[in-house]
Amino acid sequence: MANRTRRTVKSQDRIPKAVDRAMDKQLPSNGHIEPGISVRMGPVEKLDGDAPLTNGNNNGKRKSRGSFPNGKTYKDNSTSGEEDDIPLSKRRRTSQQTKKVQDSDSDMDDIPLAVRKPPKATAAQIGASSDSDTPLTERLVKEKESIEKAAEKTAQAIRAKEKAAGAKRKAKVESDSDDDVPLAKAKKPKVPIKKTANGVKKDDSDSDVPLKKKVTPKKTKVKAEPATPAKKAKGKAVKTEEDQAVEDEEEEYRWWEDPTKGDGTKKWNTLEHNGVVFPPPYEPLPKHVKLVYDGVPVTLHPDAEEVATFYGSMLHSTVNVENPTFNKNFFEDFTTYLDKTGHGKDKAGNTIKIKKFDKCDFKPIFEWFEAERAKKKALPAAEKKALKAEKDAAEAAYMFCMWDGRKQKVGNFRVEPPGLFRGRGEHPKTGRVKKRVAPEQVTLNIGKEAKAPEAPAGHRWKEIKHDQEGTWLAMWQENINGAYKYVMLAANSDIKGQSDYKKFEKARELKKHIDRIRKDYQKDLKSEKMADRQRATAIYLIDQFALRAGNEKGEDEADTVGCCSLKFQHVTLKQPNTVVFDFLGKDSIRFYDEVQVDLQVFKNLKIFKKPPKGEGDDIFDRLTTSALNKHLTSYMPGLTAKVFRTYNASWTMARLLKDMKAVGSDAEKVAAYNAANREVAVLCNHKRTVAASHAASMEKLNERINGIRYQVWRTKMMMIDIDPKIKKKKGAEFFERPEDLDEEWIKKHQEAVVEEERTKTQKKFEKQNEKLKADGEKEMPDKELKQRLQVANDLEKKYKKENKTGKVEAEGKGPTVDKLDTKIQTLEQRIKTMTVQAEDKEGNKEVALGTSKINYIDPRLTVVFSKKFNVPIEKFFSKTLREKFDWAIKSVDENWEF
Incomplete structure (x- = not known):
């Protein structure tokens, strides 16, 4: 894919001191202005300058994405759970807020985003008393300061402790070397085993020993007590001690206690599975159901008719069929199929050329599908149950695989059926036809000794691989964006659990270095070297305001941006230190945020936007995402920009839970937890627009x-x-x-x-x-x-x-x-x-608590709350999530710390 042509206007290599001095004169001379929380989604005020332009969305209007007709979507498993919905990171609070917080009314839903933004966070939304003597923004500023100070002290304490432990070990080694007994034959002194906060025993003496040399914990087996022989029950086989030991081993296998599990590149030794399930072939419509063109019913070739049914079956999804881009893309692809198959024929067999979308009437197709849906819904419960049982039986062989001899559940073993691509937000390819995937496009990954599953009759697989470094079972390339789709293990499998575990452990590791990173980027904000100053400013924005790093896009990809790819028109500056961001973010969803920044950051952005730069020019023209992440790895291995979101959310939640005193009923304790989660959302910028069904739901409650x-x-x-x-x-x-x-x-x-x-x-x-x-x-x-x-x-x-x-x-x-x-x-x-539940629900209407709880806040913190305040974990995690976070539930007690 060809990259977009970048403008040639570029910032100077170094920033002359004269430019710095000139900018300083334009800034307030009454001291430092404390940055505040963002007022993202707050009321729109008239800007001093021109209103910011949103890339690819100049009119500022965006329709919300509706549900799919079948209520399901197909998510690319190669996409990390960390890159979900809306970004997370810490925000600063507004130090001066003179306007009153406005309530969100249902009648605001029809007002375009360019004209309004949902209300600012209220006290109730973050669990604070609305009649508190301390203003909300002032309280949040103080809370943010205390959280960051605690982070700094914690990082320093951890490094001091590690340094002391290292010195102690060094002294011990030197002492041992003076002995007459050779070191190799010297008896190793016993070190008392201490119990850590998470309830897992750990030997302090090996905390710095390389993982390769550490002893791998064995799988836990429950000892069988020497009991009296079991009585033989009629018609039932009696379990032997060996059978019980095998069952116990399966139940008690705790991979999270094995520090070496998942390290290195080899992910499995043996792998067996049965391939994938393909969607059923297309069944033509009944003869009386036809597309009507210019008032004439037409008969189409099955290939073209199938594409017509994609559109006709979803006329109820107005968010799509009323989208001009969706209709344009669909008709372009539909016309391609019509040209290949000879268009349509009328009752007499005459060829009817279908050339105009406006003359197409898909209602007969839609009505037939609606009738079929109604029939299916009206089926007796017993018949529905029988059909489901039949389907489950047919798919049973594909639901599990054998991974290193252990039975693991497979996630998405069904190949996505053909249809129309929806996309999210203002995706430029919405409405394009997703073609049917053939076995010849599918590559399987399986063990060398395992028998490869048979391809469907008359077909063959594209390739059979034995990639032991991969955790995928099958893959193919889809035709819309050229992306690869992967069949992976289910969320509750060991491999997926290890991925989550490592993600949150990496965020925990960041707490050792966060103070140095912040200190360094604050220093580099004033660097004479343009590249260093741009990098420091970008890290500041990523850390404080949840901007994603951003990457270059191809010509036919959605015009979405992140921090490193921000352009001139995406950032509007308002004196003395307010910055307005307005651009299409991840999934083509509009990101609008009005924030108060450090004065030096404001000055830097003015320099980065300095003429002759104009619309289309990069703000961070001397910075790339790869260069940014390469710099971050100098602080700790594997550190990238996205780790900041996970760290900031988890660390903030940990600090809030540390001082929390939840009392009352379970409902009141859950509300207290959600209040803390809401505060994380406000401080870490994890908001959402109010759901269209919220008002009706609240009215019902x-x-x-x-x-x-x-x-x-x-x-x-x-x-x-x-x-x-x-x-x-x-x-x-x-x-x-x-x-x-x-x-x-x-x-x-x-x-x-x-x-x-x-x-x-x-x-x-x-x-x-x-x-x-x-x-x-x-x-x-x-x-x-x-x-x-x-x-x-x-x-x-x-x-x-x-x-x-x-x-x-x-x-x-x-x-x-x-x-x-x-x-x-x-x-x-x-x-x-x-x-309490109603108030909690109302407070959550603009906060994506589910996304933050699942993807950004370490699940072990939720488990700590559950155990500390004696609230059933079922109140926080559904059955699916309890399976996904089984490792978190079993690995910590109430004293565990992030």
Whole structure:
């Protein structure tokens, strides 16, 4: 791929002192201005100069990406989990913030991004009290300062400890060398085994011994106790001690305790698998379903018809079919297929040339697909279950592989079916046809001694490899971007777990060096050498404001940029030290951020944008991503720009959790955890736009809370029904109905409750009949359903009577005032729990907590919180994530430190 032509305007090799002095005169003379947090997604203010241009998106408008028709996407497994969604790194706080924080209203969703930005972070969003005496931004500035100071002290302490340990070992070696006994024959003194914070025993004496020479921990086996012989159960095989030992070894294999596992290049010795699953061949549409062109139904060649179905089946995805780029790209590719196959034919067999997209009517195709989807959805549960079981049985052989003799789950063993490429954000190739992948395009990776799986009948594999340095099982090249797709092991496999483990360990290693890195780039911000000053400024922006490093793109790739590839138009400067970034970032998603920077950084950016530079010129013209990362490796092996996001998120979370005192119910403790996670998002720039469904979701949750409040009021009225005198004892105020639950709301709520009861009864009846039918038994008659629905009818009558009389009769067996009082307490606790959840959900609407928790915050910190405050890990990690982070859950206790 040809790289884009770069402008020839380049910065001077060195920065004359006269230029520095001239810039200094333009800066405030009243001392240093403290950089603050970014106001990304904050309210738009009129700029002093021209508004920044967004590359490839000059009108500033971007439609949000909708869901895929089938609810699934195919993710390239070669892409690291670290490069997910929105970038992470630390932000600085705004020291002066005079404008009030605005709330996000649902009616803002239709306003283009160029015109508005979602509101600034509120106190509630980061778990702070909104009525605190200390202004939010001031509090965050102080918190950021304390976090960075703690990082500096920690780094210095670690290096001092390592230096002292090294000196101690050196002295010991010198002492041993004076002995008469040869060193090779000298008896090694015993060193007491200490238990580290993470609960794993470690010998301090070998902390600096090269990994190659360290003793590899053996797989843990659970000792079988000498118990009495097991009694033989009827029809069941009795496990021998050997069988149990094998099972125990499988269960207790703890690769994360093996420091040498995964080092070097050889990833496996033996590898067996059954290849990949290809999508089924195309089935032509029924003869009565056709594309209509200029009012005439046309018959297409199967190849062209298949492409027409790609578009016709997704007319409901308006975010795509209303996108001009999507339609243009689709029709260009569709026309290519039509030209190859002779276009269409009408009823009489005459050729119909399809030349204009506007004359194509895909509705008949869409309606047929909608009908098919409805049929599938309406299938009885037993039939759905049978179809799934049939599919699972057909794919069972592909779901697992044997990796060094251990059974490992395979991740994406299905080859992606053909369709239309969506892309993310404003991708220039959206709408292009993704071609069907043939076995001749697929390369398999398998052990030399293993039998290669058979290719589908009439086909052959492209190649069979034995790449022991690779962790992939199969690969092929897709036609849209020319990228390679890989079949990898599942997220909960040993290999994937080791990848995550090493990623977070690398971030932990960075904490030893972060103070030196920050000190060095602060010094180089004033370097006379342009290359050094540009590199220091870039590292500052990456560390403080989460900019990705960025790479050069090919001509036909999306015009996305990062820090090193920022151009003149992507950065707008506002005196005295505000910088506005506006560009298309990863996945063609717009990155807009307005930040306050160090005065020296502001001055440097002015120098980097100095005339004759103009639109299209690189700001960091003497810096490349590879040069930046090469410089970073001088501090520690393997350090790259993206490690800063993981480190900053994990270190910030660790500092917040260290001083946290979560109390109350599990829901309140989870809310406290999420508040800390939100603060990480604000400090480390991990935000998202409000989901379109958020308002409806919150309304539904609030309705549920109001429904319980209504139950509380009805229960209090039942107390009066049992004991009319209690109203005087407890006071009339206790029995008053909440003002917002007026008569109109009550009637609507009652109708909804009755309808819900009817629907629930109907579904339960149908499900039971399906089971009876599947078991070959006689189904229940409609009379039974009618009797069951009487419960809903009785409830409807009861509500009508209550509304008419204003009285509520006591319900339940043997109701008493004490029982009803206990019921009220239970309901009020539910209200409290759900209110906490609602507030937490509202606070999370602009924060991508899931992404940060999974990809950037070390999962062991979540485990520490879970164990420290006795909250089930299920509250934080789903079943899939618990499998993915099994190593984290089992490897640390509550005292572990990042």
